[in-house]
Amino acid sequence: MGLLTFRGGLHPYDGKELSKDRPITEYLPKGEMVFPLSQHIGAPAVACVKKGDRVLVGQKIAEAGGFVSANIHSSVSGKVKKIEQRMTVSGNKVNCIIVENDGLYEQAEFTPVENPDREAIINAVKEAGIVGLGGAGFPTHVKLTPKEPEKIDRIIINAAECEPYITADYRCMMEIPDQLISGLNLILALFPEAKGVIGIEDNKPEAIAKLTELCKSEDRIEVAALKTKYPQGAERSLIFAVTGRAINSSMLPADAGCIVDNVATAIAIHEAVTLGKPLYERVVTVTGDAVVNPGNYKVKAGTNAAELAEAAGGFKVQPEKVISGGPMMGMALSTLDVPCGKTFSSLLCFTKDEVRACEPSNCIRCGRCIEVCPAGLMPTKLSEIADRGDFELFDQLDGCECVECGCCSYICPAKRRLTQSMKTGRREALALRRRK
Ligand code: SF4
Numbered sequence: 111m112g113l114l115t116f117r118g119g120l121h122p123y124d125g126k127e128l129s130k131d132r133p134i135t136e137y138l139p140k141g142e143m144v145f146p147l148s149q150h151i152g153a154p155a156v157a158c159v160k161k162g163d164r165v166l167v168g169q170k171i172a173e174a175g176g177f178v179s180a181n182i183h184s185s186v187s188g189k190v191k192k193i194e195q196r197m198t199v200s201g202n203k204v205n206c207i208i209v210e211n212d213g214l215y216e217q218a219e220f221t222p223v224e225n226p227d228r229e230a231i232i233n234a235v236k237e238a239g240i241v242g243l244g245g246a247g248f249p250t251h252v253k254l255t256p257k258e259p260e261k262i263d264r265i266i267i268n269a270a271e272c273e274p275y276i277t278a279d280y281r282c283m284m285e286i287p288d289q290l291i292s293g294l295n296l297i298l299a300l301f302p303e304a305k306g307v308i309g310i311e312d313n314k315p316e317a318i319a320k321l322t323e324l325c326k327s328e329d330r331i332e333v334a335a336l337k338t339k340y341p342q343g344a345e346r347s348l349i350f351a352v353t354g355r356a357i358n359s360s361m362l363p364a365d366a367g368c369i370v371d372n373v374a375t376a377i378a379i380h381e382a383v384t385l386g387k388p389l390y391e392r393v394v395t396v397t398g399d400a401v402v403n404p405g406n407y408k409v410k411a412g413t414n415a416a417e418l419a420e421a422a423g424g425f426k427v428q429p430e431k432v433i434s435g436g437p438m439m440g441m442a443l444s445t446l447d448v449p450c451g452k453t454f455s456s457l458l459c460f461t462k463d464e465v466r467a468c469e470p471s472n473c474i475r476c477g478r479c480i481e482v483c484p485a486g487l488m489p490t491k492l493s494e495i496a497d498r499g500d501f502e503l504f505d506q507l508d509g510c511e512c513v514e515c516g517c518c519s520y521i522c523p524a525k526r527r528l529t530q531s532m533k534t535g536r537r538e539a540l541a542l543r544r545r546k
């Protein structure tokens with residue numbers, strides 16, 4: 111049988127050799143910690159501490175601001191200095207709780223769940239402030255409570271890690287696979303009809319072998335080897351590869367009987383339930399040709415990105431481009447003076463900005479963008495429509511099905527900024543739909 115995959119996609123240089131064999135190293139930050147109240151999709155959290163309060167590691171410092179929101183916990187012990195607006199990875203200033211780290215790492219008391227039934231698991235996930243750690247930041251307790259839970263028949267662990275350079279999930283699979291399996295079993299406990307599938311790209315044979323061996327005794331879990339192809343880890347591509355079911359932008363994975371969580375999220379669920387530990391740290395890959403010691407670091411939420419770069423040995427030369435997240439879908443940073451939040455999976459630092467180095471030219475109608483588009487769109491045509499501001503037509507031609515994967519821009523020989531236009535088109539077309 112061929113490897114599981116999806117239509118379209120491409121094979122960018124993956125750069126994972128820089129950090130894939132570097133074991134996870136814990137980094138203890140110094141000085142000021144910055145906790146944005148918006149580190150997730152949904153309503154911002156509401157601060158429940160004030161200036162002058164002493165906080166402990168794992169203490170709740172902000173309460174979820176609604177059902178679709180998430181609690182925030184301190185990752186250090188120290189004193190609340192102030193609550194003020196600070197720049198974040200998104201490029202926007204948001205309200206943040208600033209804590210002066212006392213360096214003692216005094217921990218709050220954690221209470222493991224004694225009887226992990228449905229209600230207790232969901233409550234522990236909610237209390238721990240767990241959100242999708244693959245980058246989306248959607249509150250996990252909401253994802254785990256679909257309208258028709260009896261229709262869920264697949265819990266898919268997104269272990270593709272298809273973005274180039276990032277190796278954080280890979281290291282977790284190699285170093286703490288038992289915690290991943292435990293987290294998956296806790297999710298499976300919520301959905302008695304479901305089977306668990308850990309989907310791993312076949313460029314990680316050691317992880318496939320390790321998890322396959324460990325899952326031999328797990329009746330409800332199987333490991334699926336996926337074809338290495340970007341964007342294999344995009345939710346729609348993954349669901350299609352594993353189940354053959356297609357979903358569109360107006361559907362949720364639950365509509366196709368699936369719940370998808372990434373490796374780090376499943377591990378966070380394990381920690382929340384079995385240790386009572388809130389989500390206040392995660393594994394981050396710091397890499398790129400500008401970094402002295404590329405590697406994988408266990409990073410406390412709130413750590414300054416510049417400090418994290420120093421922890422990785424600093425820069426050989428000043429990077430021309432710095433990205434939070436992967437090179438295909440991540441956010442370019444204009445400053446390193448931003449905090450690492452819950453969804454901060456990697457810090458990529460490159461000596462060259464290849465995008466800026468290329469001037470876009472006219473479309474030569476080669477059709478390559480159409481061939482690689484996993485959503486089956488015509489990026490060449492849709493980007494022109496978006497650029498001229500006809501968002502109604504953009505929507506009629508299914509532009510909103512774009513998953514913003516970046517494949518079209520990557521492949522385009524004319525270096526046209528297709529993804530940028532698609533993102534704008536999507537944002538405006540969705541706003542138009544809401545206004546109607
Ligand atoms: S149009 Fe959207 S989904 Fe298609 S390749 Fe471009 S960014 Fe990806």
Ligand code: SF4
Pocket residue numbers: 472473474475476477478479480489490521522523524525526528
């Ligand atoms: S890949 Fe670029 S040059 Fe080729 S059809 Fe698409 S937009 Fe035009």
